[in-house]
Amino acid sequence: MKVLFHGAGALGGYFGGRMLEAGYNVSYLVRERRAEQLRKEGLKIHSPAGDYENKEVKLYTSTEEIEEMDLIILAVKGYHLQQAIPQIKVIAQRTGAFVLPLLNGMEHIQQLREAVGIEKVLGGFASIIATLNDKGHVIHSNKGSAIKFGALHEAQVGICEKLEEINHDIQAAILREDDILKHMWKKYIFITAFSGVTSATKLPAGFIANIEATYRVARNVVLEMSQLAGKEGISFSEEEVDKIVSSMRGLAKEATSSMHQDLRKGLPIEVEHLHGGALRMAAKHDLQLPVIETLYGLLKPYENGEPNNRQ
Known part of the structure; x- marks a missing residue:
């Protein structure tokens, strides 16, 4: 399964890093400024659950570079959503990828459905206390962290099963919930x-x-x-x-x-x-x-x- 994190802030950096640590195929779509920082510093996580560093993270700064993807994990702040939606739409239409948004709130679900189709948008959110320091390293300050997700359409059962398998391998909880709403x-x-x-x-x-x-x-x-x-x-x-x-x-x-x-x-x-x-x-x-x-x-x-x- 090829996973693209849209955003490499504290949230995307942490969970994407944990997936990379376990050997999963993970890449990032980020702005050029964040890409430059990651190229220089690498993806670094400081955490009670264990530190992690990767200096060879695959980065995209343009949707045109992305040709194959199974799942897009949207890990941006709510105020970046409107900028992200056109990019998500392009990638999903080109690759057929599903979208798992980790934003808080509820309005974004309908907005994403309108962009990529009701069958493509999973439900989900993340629980973590983390931030980026001035070098762009992820500072995770509590031992626990979790992504909860679930199907909002019957077409999503297969991708949910694949994502659920990751939970057994990484230093974070990736939990499937039947009543995700x-x-x-x-x-x-x-x-x-x-x-x-x-x-x-x-x-x-x-x-x-x-x-x-x-x-x-x-x-x-x-x-x-x-x-x-x-x-x-x-x-x-x-x-x-x-x-x-x-x-x-x-x-x-x-x-x-x-x-x-x-x-x-x-x-x-x-x-x-x-x-x-x-x-x-x-x-x-x-x-x-x-x-x-x-x-x-x-x-x-x-x-x-x-x-x-x-x-």
Whole structure:
């Protein structure tokens, strides 16, 4: 199976690196600047699960170079999605590859289906705490990491079986889920609360756990998102909702969201993709999400990076 990672940030770099480490046929489609960095530094992972280095990663900087591919794993930030879709469309049409997006949120599924066809887009997401350092090395800070995926169309059963086989060989979890949509919504609910509160407060998880007023904000986001999921046909019990909320108290005190990490670096953040996406879906159902709307308003000025750094 030939796998193409679209994007070699912390997410694509880590999981693609783990697949390469196990001997799988993996390549990357990246921008020229990232390609130059990878050619110079190699793909390097620093992780509690074990370090890895590869100086001979196969890189593409143009879709024209890609002739054969079985699976495209889309590992970009939400704000890069619109730039990535035309490239994904070209590759999928030329090669017949399936697409596994690892973005948070839900809007991108329909957008990708419109581009490449309903039968080609799998469901999935990733769970990992990682970032890139100034040399472009992947810094993975928690021992666990996982990709969860599943079929959204009967035509995807074969590719899911092939991807599931990888789980036995690599230093990361590649887990197939039958009810992938519910798992995606669970992650969306959690990350909308966790990224929103850590970014708005500019503080890590310990402050959510220890300050009751802050914890209530996170809980209210989870409640609003579970209501939205219900309107979209995915129901969560009261017990399931409580479990999502309480999971924030189980995180390491210094743990934080990738949105908060990007905010601290003055980089663009996924507020439009996550919180804006929730508000757009809610509007279709005439559903009010006041806490999410407040977080969206507080974070929107940082959407394109630190406001003071704009040209």
